[in-house]
Amino acid sequence: MLITFNNKLKIIMSLTSYLGEIFGGVKSLLTGMRVTTSYFIRPSTIVTQKYPENRKTLKMYEGFKGEVVLVHNEKNEHKCTGCGICEINCPNGTIEIIAKQIVTEDGKKKKVIDKHIYRLGMCSFCGLCVKTCPSKALAFGSEFEHAVFDRSKLTKTLNNDGSTLMKGVEE
Amino acid sequence: MPFDIYDFSTLTEAIDLSLRASMPAFWAVVIEFSIIGVVFLAAYALLGLGLVYAERKVCALMQNRLGPNRVGPFGLFQTVADIIKLLFKELIQIKQADKLLFNLAPFIVILGSLLAFGAIPFAKGLHAVDLNIGVFYVMAVSSIGVVGILLAGWSSNSKYSLLGAMRIGAQIVSYELSVGMALVTMVVFAGTLQLSEIVELQREGWFIVRGHIPAVIAFIVLLIAGTAETNRGPFDLAEAESELTAGFHTEYSGMKFAFFFLAEFMNMFVVAAIATTLFWGGWMPLHFGKWEAFNHIMDFIPPIVWFFGKMAVIIYLIMLFKWTFPRLRIDQLLTLEWKYLLPINLFNILLMAFIVLMGWHW
Amino acid sequence: MKEILEDKLENSNIESQDYVINMGPQHPSTHGVMRFLLTLKGEVVESVQPHCGYIHRGIEKMCERLTYPQVIHLTDRLDYLSAHINNEAVCLIIEDALAVEVSERVKYVRTIIDELNRIASHQLWWAAFGMDLGALTTFFYGLRDREKILDIFEQSTGSRLLQSYNCPGGLMKDIHKNFQKDIKDFIKYFRKKLPEYDRLLTGNVIFKQRSKGVGFLTKEDAISYGVTGPSGRGSGFACDIRKKIPYGVYNKVDFKEILYNEGDTFARYKVRIDEMWESMKIIEQLVDNIPEGDYAAKMKAVIKLPEGDYFQRVETARGELLVHIVSDGNKNPYRIKFRSPNFSNLSAIDTMSRNQKIADLVAISGSLDLVIPDLDK
Numbered sequence: 054m055l056i057t058f059n060n061k062l063k064i065i066m067s068l069t070s071y072l073g074e075i076f077g078g079v080k081s082l083l084t085g086m087r088v089t090t091s092y093f094i095r096p097s098t099i100v101t102q103k104y105p106e107n108r109k110t111l112k113m114y115e116g117f118k119g120e121v122v123l124v125h126n127e128k129n130e131h132k133c134t135g136c137g138i139c140e141i142n143c144p145n146g147t148i149e150i151i152a153k154q155i156v157t158e159d160g161k162k163k164k165v166i167d168k169h170i171y172r173l174g175m176c177s178f179c180g181l182c183v184k185t186c187p188s189k190a191l192a193f194g195s196e197f198e199h200a201v202f203d204r205s206k207l208t209k210t211l212n213n214d215g216s217t218l219m220k221g222v223e224e
Numbered sequence: 225m226p227f228d229i230y231d232f233s234t235l236t237e238a239i240d241l242s243l244r245a246s247m248p249a250f251w252a253v254v255i256e257f258s259i260i261g262v263v264f265l266a267a268y269a270l271l272g273l274g275l276v277y278a279e280r281k282v283c284a285l286m287q288n289r290l291g292p293n294r295v296g297p298f299g300l301f302q303t304v305a306d307i308i309k310l311l312f313k314e315l316i317q318i319k320q321a322d323k324l325l326f327n328l329a330p331f332i333v334i335l336g337s338l339l340a341f342g343a344i345p346f347a348k349g350l351h352a353v354d355l356n357i358g359v360f361y362v363m364a365v366s367s368i369g370v371v372g373i374l375l376a377g378w379s380s381n382s383k384y385s386l387l388g389a390m391r392i393g394a395q396i397v398s399y400e401l402s403v404g405m406a407l408v409t410m411v412v413f414a415g416t417l418q419l420s421e422i423v424e425l426q427r428e429g430w431f432i433v434r435g436h437i438p439a440v441i442a443f444i445v446l447l448i449a450g451t452a453e454t455n456r457g458p459f460d461l462a463e464a465e466s467e468l469t470a471g472f473h474t475e476y477s478g479m480k481f482a483f484f485f486l487a488e489f490m491n492m493f494v495v496a497a498i499a500t501t502l503f504w505g506g507w508m509p510l511h512f513g514k515w516e517a518f519n520h521i522m523d524f525i526p527p528i529v530w531f532f533g534k535m536a537v538i539i540y541l542i543m544l545f546k547w548t549f550p551r552l553r554i555d556q557l558l559t560l561e562w563k564y565l566l567p568i569n570l571f572n573i574l575l576m577a578f579i580v581l582m583g584w585h586w
Numbered sequence: 587m588k589e590i591l592e593d594k595l596e597n598s599n600i601e602s603q604d605y606v607i608n609m610g611p612q613h614p615s616t617h618g619v620m621r622f623l624l625t626l627k628g629e630v631v632e633s634v635q636p637h638c639g640y641i642h643r644g645i646e647k648m649c650e651r652l653t654y655p656q657v658i659h660l661t662d663r664l665d666y667l668s669a670h671i672n673n674e675a676v677c678l679i680i681e682d683a684l685a686v687e688v689s690e691r692v693k694y695v696r697t698i699i700d701e702l703n704r705i706a707s708h709q710l711w712w713a714a715f716g717m718d719l720g721a722l723t724t725f726f727y728g729l730r731d732r733e734k735i736l737d738i739f740e741q742s743t744g745s746r747l748l749q750s751y752n753c754p755g756g757l758m759k760d761i762h763k764n765f766q767k768d769i770k771d772f773i774k775y776f777r778k779k780l781p782e783y784d785r786l787l788t789g790n791v792i793f794k795q796r797s798k799g800v801g802f803l804t805k806e807d808a809i810s811y812g813v814t815g816p817s818g819r820g821s822g823f824a825c826d827i828r829k830k831i832p833y834g835v836y837n838k839v840d841f842k843e844i845l846y847n848e849g850d851t852f853a854r855y856k857v858r859i860d861e862m863w864e865s866m867k868i869i870e871q872l873v874d875n876i877p878e879g880d881y882a883a884k885m886k887a888v889i890k891l892p893e894g895d896y897f898q899r900v901e902t903a904r905g906e907l908l909v910h911i912v913s914d915g916n917k918n919p920y921r922i923k924f925r926s927p928n929f930s931n932l933s934a935i936d937t938m939s940r941n942q943k944i945a946d947l948v949a950i951s952g953s954l955d956l957v958i959p960d961l962d963k
Contacts (some may be wrong), residue, residue: 075564078791082549088546088786089286089723100730103291114737117763144656177658177705178756179750185887193744287726383605458720458792461945548786550793551720553945 113195118178121171122194123211131212132190135166139182139191147176166212173199174207233348260352268341273303275489277509282540283547291471313478321475325379330476330483332372337490339365345420345495347527356395358419359407362398362498366453369487370396377472389472390453391462398561402449403495405569409442409576410435410502413585418463430505434585438576443503445565445572446469447541449494452557454488457546461554483554484485496538500531504538562572599857609947611640617714617951618958622652622945631947634790634939635931642962648774654680654889655753657922662748664924665960667707668902670699675900675909680754682898683783683891683913690835691879692756698769698872699739699751703863706905709857715855715952716787719796724787738768754889756882768874768946773866780862782790788859795850801938801950805851811937812930815905816861817954820849820854827901837869851953858955900950904928904955928960 062222092098102111113119123131135152152165183191191211238258243252277292277300284291292299318326320558342352343467355361413435414422425431432439452459462471473484477556500506506525509517552560579585608730645664647659654676674696681688686946693802706901709732716724736746741762743751751758787793803813808821818825826835826843844860846853891913899908905927912921931954938950 058776073566082791084785085548085787085790086544086783090546091852092288093282093286093544096285098288099285099290100733100768102292103293114741114918116742116744116759117740140836142653144652176654177743179656180744181655184753184758199863284720286958289726289731313817354899460720547721547723549721549790550716550787553796553943555943556792556795 064093097098106142113194114195116193116199117195118180118193119197120173120193120199121182121191121211123169123190124192125213129213131210132188132189133166133192135164139186142185143173144179144181144183145177146163147172148182169210169211171211172207173209174204232347234349236349239294241372255536264338264342264352271493272486272489274305275305275493276303278539279401279489279543280545286544286547287562289294307482309428310478310482311466315478315480321381322379325375326475327480328479329372329376329379330487332375333369333505334483336366337373337487337494339368340494341490343419344494345423346531347503350528351420353419354418356418358422359411359417359502363404363407366491366494367400369491371419373472377474380472380475382475385472385474388462392472395419396453396457396463399449399452402445402561402565402569403453405566405573406442406449407498407502409438409569409573412576413439413574413580419501419506422544423501423508426505426508427511427585428573429511430503430508436570436585438579439503440574441568443577444501445569446495446578447538448498449561450499451492451542451545452561453496455490455493457542458489458549458552459557460546461551476508492539492542493535494533496542498563499538502532504511504534535585596906598747617956618961620844620949620956620961621810621956624947628719628895629943631942632942633949634764634936634945636935638932638958640962641959643778646754646924647730648919650918652685653917654919658752659750659917662750663959664926664963665902665904665907665928665957666747667957668904669748670703670751671695671900671902673750674834675698675898675907677752677754679896679911680889680891683718684885684889684894686755686883686885687881688756689879690877692881692883693835694849694872694876695757695761695881696752696822698869698876699743699749700834701869701957702735702738702769704739704903705862705865706732709735711858712783712787713790713822716953718948720792721787721790721793721948727783727786731776734772734775738772741768753882755885756880758882760881766873766876769869780859783838785860786946788855789872790861794852796946796949797855797953800942802849802948803934803938807926807934807937808849811934813905813934814930815902815927816857817854817931818905819844820846820857821849827899827906831899833898833900835872839868842890843869852867854953864925888917889914891919895920902927904957904960905931924963926960926963927959928956932956932961
């Protein structure tokens with residue numbers, strides 16, 4: 054015969070491997086298509102939410118680092134003594150403490166906080182100010198919608214107007 | 225059965241008679257042409273808009289997200305908003321580009337697509353041209369698009385565009401061979417090239433069922449080669465965003481880019497329509513030979529709904545290809561065609577001819 | 587750029603097919619701002635020259651003015667996808683130098699969050715790799731699964747990506763009460779999803795053709811260029827610091843070091859997928875046994891390291907990060923040096939891409955998993 058037995062065997066082997074390649078390839082493609090189709094037919098697997106419409110039910114996890122706030126209680130009192138430790142510990146100068154001297158009832162001069170300035174635009178949310186405050190006055194708030202049209206609005210004063218120091222906070 | 229399916233040719237003949245009765249023959253023909261032109265252009269544009277929206281929704285559902293949902297109810301007017309945006313864009317003129325060819329290229333691409341669109345039978349009697357060489361006409365006309373793409377790449381006067389256009393040219397020309405041979409397989413089975421005849425022949429059962437093995441193989445090959453020919457899916461290396469050479473339509477902006485984009489979607493539509501017509505029965509309802517009651521129920525659904533329903537399934541398959549698989553490299557693409565699809569096609573034609581001669585089909 | 591052209595003109599005759607293309611700083615697939623100068627001969631790549639430095643922020647210089655606790659929030663920004671591991675490196679140096687004993691609870695929690703970070707980083711890598719190759723759905727699947735880990739981070743540490751959770755002596759605050767339950771839920775969920783990744787991408791014939799046999803890196807080259815991490819382990823270089831110099835509680839858990847010997851893109855891909863399985867195994871062994879204790883040891887208010895040099899090596903998701911601190915007794919480090927894994931991984935890209943096609947370059951740089959800010963510091 055023109056084609057020897059060996060060559061016939063080779064032809065049959067290459068033909069079977071050719072067909073095997075085709076079927077193996079098609080099978081792998083069908084498996085992939087099954088995965089995507091399984092998500093297509095189940096609209097319940099949609100994970101995205103319609104953001105501005107779901108604001109009422111949207112709650113961030115507690116402890117989310119949205120911004121730094123000075124904790125005030127119902128009587129509008131806070132715990133900041135104006136010591137300036139947060140300003141020293143902040144890595145990039147986000148916090149600026151402006152203190153003033155007042156005269157207490159006993160006639161002694163005392164330093165209290167006038168303005169606790171916090172520049173949201175520069176904060177890197179490292180948490181050192183919250184951690185190192187001796188009177189635990191600062192905390193992280195969960196507000197995350199900070200976009201403004203005017204950059205000066207990013208410089209916030211953290212102590213509310215007319216708020217006073219809580220009694221018994223000095224160390 | 226035959227008297228249930230509404231024949232659109234009665235409507236067209238009625239219009240023709242009333243027009244010829246009221247004015248000289250020449251004007252009647254002109255008005256008929258313009259009516260057909262307007263109807264088909266409108267259908268083309270609306271189907272294009274619908275397809276773009278459908279693709280975005282389908283791919284969103286596959287990816288566990290919502291897709292367009294703000295512009296209009298369920299985001300239906302998203303494509304309209306996109307078209308308005310594209311209309312407002314500046315048409316950048318390139319100084320050293322060949323101006324005539326640069327401006328002509330998008331129109332040539334749309335032309336090829338629109339000509340093929342006209343030959344598809346949407347329902348009984350509802351098609352623009354019914355040539356007795358229907359399949360051959362569609363094949364020929366869809367090759368006009370290549371010329372447009374090559375012109376676009378050349379006239380942009382940029383080496384990246386030229387490289388991309390050359391690759392696309394090679395890809396389209398290779399895969400046209402496979403598409404042609406898959407269609408020839410079914411023509412061998414049907415015995416006629418006329419598209420409306422082919423649909424009529426599938427009254428007893430769709431070709432994919434009657435022509436068992438070779439028809440199934442031909443269908444799969446047609447799907448693969450069809451997506452490759454329209455530069456979609458895993459075969460879109462030459463115009464993909466994350467590759468280096470950016471493709472033939474980089475220099476186009478605004479409405480001209482929209483033309484290329486629209487032509488790609490409508491080409492996909494044409495491929496799906498041809499596949500439906502030749503394999504899945506076109507507008508024929510699903511009939512199972514002897515089951516009279518079943519056939520009667522199926523006949524109640526209007527043929528045009530059948531047509532679009534089948535198209536939807538095939539278009540879903542084509543979209544699935546795009547969003548599931550990674551891209552093929554250009555040499556792997558050409559290897560796939562010349563070493564795998566072409567031998568399979570040739571073998572398939574032989575097999576189909578053998579089956580037709582022996583009568584091993586029903 | 588000019589020097590390259592002049593050099594080429596002098597030393598070789600440029601054929602008419604050669605040209606130099608810029609894969610510019612803005613490119614969808616370079617994962618950061620990185621500029622590659624490719625010399626092409628037709629379709630084939632002759633050489634790749636990376637130009638980095640577009641996102642150099644001077645982190646090492648900034649650290650010379652900061653105190654030790656303040657350095658930690660900057661290490662987050664190096665390789666931001668393994669932020670916690672970077673933080674841990676600096677904390678370990680300080681704790682070792684001052685001989686501070688951290689409680690077991692701290693070590694367990696640090697290791698668990700390390701491994702979660704590794705899984706999250708590999709999920710993002712898988713998402714971006716699939717997208718580079720054209721399978722656009724993988725992006726969404728990877729990110730969808732990663733969201734569950736980020737939720738766990740948000741509850742305990744406060745932020746999703748740049749945690750700054752470590753501090754010298756322990757952790758910033760204690761873990762949330764849902765920590766263990768959420769992690770167990772996540773592991774149950776992800777064990778079902780990871781085979782889906784295999785079905786979608788790994789077994790796919792198109793993907794195998796695009797990644798097998800592409801971008802070879804031999805073991806000798808990997809050792810000499812210093813390619814560590816999953817990229818090195820794909821070439822057979824056994825460089826896992828978690829096995830060689832264990833820190834945290836890695837010496838108490840049982841896990842395999844994944845090694846593949848082929849050295850091509852597919853091997854590097856497989857290493858990372860297998861590492862995700864191993865990380866889940868590690869977390870499962872640790873999550874139920876977190877001992878009670880302090881979440882931070884007492885440290886002095888001002889931290890000063892004694893004079894001398896200090897080293898610490900950790901295994902980030904991309905390779906070996908080595909931190910070298912030179913101290914002269916002050917509260918600021920005199921010099922701090924980060925040996926970033928991405929810089930050494932990138933140096934091998936020229937060897938790997940010679941004589942490959944352009945389309946393969948995207949696959950190769952995706953399989954190296956580069957994070958450019960880590961390169962530029």
